[in-house]
Amino acid sequence: MxxxxxxxxxxxxxxxxxxxxxxxxxxxxxxxxxxxxxxxxxxxxxxxxxxxxxxxxxxxxxxxxxxxxxxxxxxxxxxxxxxxxxxxxxxxxxxxxxxxxxxxxxxxxxxxxxxNANVVVVKPGSPIRSVADLAGKRIGVRSQGDTGIVVTRTMLAELGLKDDRCEYIAIGDGAPAGAAIDNDRVDAMVAFDTAAARVELVGTKLRYVPLTPKFAQFxxxxxxxxxxxxxxxxxxxxxxxxxxxxxxxxxxxxxxxxxxxxxxxxxxxxxxxxxxxxxxxxxxxxxxxxxxxxxxxxxxxxxxxxxxxxxxxxxxxxxxxxxxxxxxxxxxxxxxxxxxxxxxxxxxxxxxxxxxxxxxxxxxx
CATH class of the missing domain: 3.40.190.10 (Periplasmic binding protein-like II)
Structure with a gap:
């Protein structure tokens, strides 16, 4: 004060x-x-x-x-x-x-x-290795109005892929998001870097997936x-x-x-x-x-x-x-x-x- x-x-x-x-x-x-x-x-x-x-x-x-x-x-x-x-x-x-x-x-x-402060994160043992692997997956986002949905669509479109089979699931922040990842409610999370860091702080182990080349430069x-x-x-x-x-x-x-x-x-x-x-x-x-x-x-x-x-x-x-x-x-x-x-x-x-x-x-x- x-x-x-x-x-x-x-x-x-x-x-x-x-x-x-x-x-x-x-x-x-x-x-x-x-x-x-x-x-x-x-x-x-x-x-x-x-x-x-x-x-x-x-x-x-x-x-x-x-x-x-x-x-x-x-x-x-x-x-x-x-x-x-x-x-x-x-x-x-x-x-x-x-x-x-x-x-x-x-x-x-x-x-x-x-x-670019967006990130794609998955569990360390996830088979997802690139953004292309997100097609058809369950994507965790902070809320249904969050930017993670648009970011995912944008990067998939850059690769010539569609997100029509993706399911976007609101998982919140911090501990609730970490629990969703740990318990396999989602296959990946797309969020800002600060949101991913908060998930790591509650004990959830994450692996970062590289952004698509064009999108990463913005x-x-x-x-x-x-x-x-x-x-x-x-x-x-x-x-x-x-x-x-x-x-x-x-x-x-x-x-x-x-x-x-x-x-x-x-x-x-x-x-x-x-x-x-x-x-x-x-x-x-x-x-x-x-x-x-x-x-x-x-x-x-x-x-x-x-x-x-x-x-x-x-x-x-x-x-x-x-x-x-x-x-x-x-x-x-x-x-x-x-x-x-x-x-x-x-x-x-x-x-x-x-x-x-x-x-x-x-x-x-």
């Missing part, structure tokens, strides 16, 4: 220690659809920067509020209704939804997960906003994503501090029933792969944090066509340039990266 001293430091950094009401009036709280369902330190790439010791958001006139969602589908519905300001954009779900509902006018503005996470919000609140969105870019750099270079800062900002997420040291070790394991997926690959020609490319969105459309089994999808979507924009990205990256890295390396809470 923030101490009075921390709160004073945060306000002092803004020169506003005597003008809290003015701050409250000017601060734009941006609501995000949190499809993880819970607010835990896997989101420290966003939340670390909320702590007064870093204070990456409030000088930009913004702050973040999490709104928990059960699935990507619910997130899109909430964006459509204006209940949240921004949310995750998974092309395999977003693009068919936009084609079906022209009123769902969303634009992806920030690529938060530039590497990023797996964007953030989208309603187009109307982009036009009306451009400055706030630049501030939001600049704060997020700084927070991501910080958490990547000092994950332990990122976790501590998350707990300080969201004390209700602190571990219960075990020590913080034990919980920290677990979280470090959960985020062991994710922390690198927050950052662009070294060979990526565009090293700007959050940037997208037309080529990747054209490929996203191609994969969505295969995954959705809708050959008219590209025509229904129209110009792919309308699906994303880099118009905020140069301003988002207008800060001293090295200064943030050095801050992270020397930081102690």
């Amino acid at each position: 923030w101490t009075r001293r921390d709160f004073g430091l945060g306000l002092g950094a803004l020169g506003l220690t005597g003008s809290l009401p003015a701050l409250a009036q000017k601060l734009r709280v941006m609501k995000v659809a949190n499809t993880a369902g819970v607010n835990d330190p896997q989101q420290c790439f966003v939340t670390a920067g909320q702590h007064p010791r870093l204070n990456f958001y409030k000088p930009e006139g913004v702050d973040v509020e999490y709104v928990n969602m059960s699935s990507m589908t619910q997130a899109l519905q909430s964006l459509r209704a204006g209940h949240v300001d921004y949310g995750p954009a998974v092309p395999g779900i977003l693009l068919p939804a936009m084609a079906k509902d022209p009123g769902l006018d969303l634009v992806s503005v920030y690529k938060w997960l530039p590497r 990023g797996s996470g964007w953030l989208c906003v309603p187009r109307e919000l982009l036009m009306k609140e451009r400055k706030a969105l630049v501030g939001l994503f600049r704060g997020m870019a700084k927070s991501t750099l910080f958490a990547h270079h000092n994950l332990e501090a990122g976790i501590d800062l998350h707990w300080a900002v969201y004390p209700e997420s602190r571990p219960k029933g075990r020590s913080e040291d034990e919980a920290r070790k677990e979280l470090a394991f959960i985020l062991k792969d994710r922390r690198n997926s927050w950052m662009r690959r070294p060979d990526d020609p565009d090293q700007r944090i959050g940037a997208s490319s037309l080529a990747e969105w054209k490929s996203n459309i191609e994969m969505a066509v295969d995954g959705s089994k809708n050959p008219k999808l590209a025509d229904e979507l129209g110009d792919p340039n309308r699906l994303f924009t880099n118009e905020l990205i140069d301003e988002v990256n207008a800060f001293d990266r090295q200064a943030v890295v050095e801050m992270a390396k020397s930081f102690r809470l």
Whole structure:
């Protein structure tokens, strides 16, 4: 929990220690659809920067509020209704939804997960050795609205295979998912890397199956906003994503501090029933792969944090066509340039990266 001293430091950094009401009036709280369902330190790439010791958001006139969602589908519905300001954009779900509902006018503005963080996992002795072997199998997914279904269809389509004989079974997270795998209720699980790591932590042994070559090269996470919000609140969105870019750099270079800062900002997420040291070790394991997926690959020609490319969105459309089994999808979507924009990205990256890295390396809470 923030101490009075921390709160004073945060306000002092803004020169506003005597003008809290003015701050409250000017601060734009941006609501995000949190499809993880819970607010835990896997989101420290966003939340670390909320702590007064870093204070990456409030000088930009913004702050973040999490709104928990059960699935990507619910997130899109909430964006459509204006209940949240921004949310995750998974092309395999977003693009068919936009084609079906022209009123769902969303634009992806920030690529938060530039590497592919999806995984396919099986029991160590499973006969499944490649994605091709998933055809006709029982696939465990977090929920029926989860991305694992689309990911499976997309990769099978890349191989020229269909998923029409696959059975998708909702197995939840952590211990329930582990039990489903251990008890052979499913043949494989397709999920994000953090979900698989949580299953391993409950004692279930897993073997990771390689992703298909083309799909493996793609990023797996964007953030989208309603187009109307982009036009009306451009400055706030630049501030939001600049704060997020700084927070991501910080958490990547000092994950332990990122976790501590998350707990300080969201004390209700602190571990219960075990020590913080034990919980920290677990979280470090959960985020062991994710922390690198927050950052662009070294060979990526565009090293700007959050940037997208037309080529990747054209490929996203191609994969969505295969995954959705809708050959008219590209025509229904129209110009792919309308699906994303880099118009905020140069301003988002207008800060001293090295200064943030050095801050992270020397930081102690």
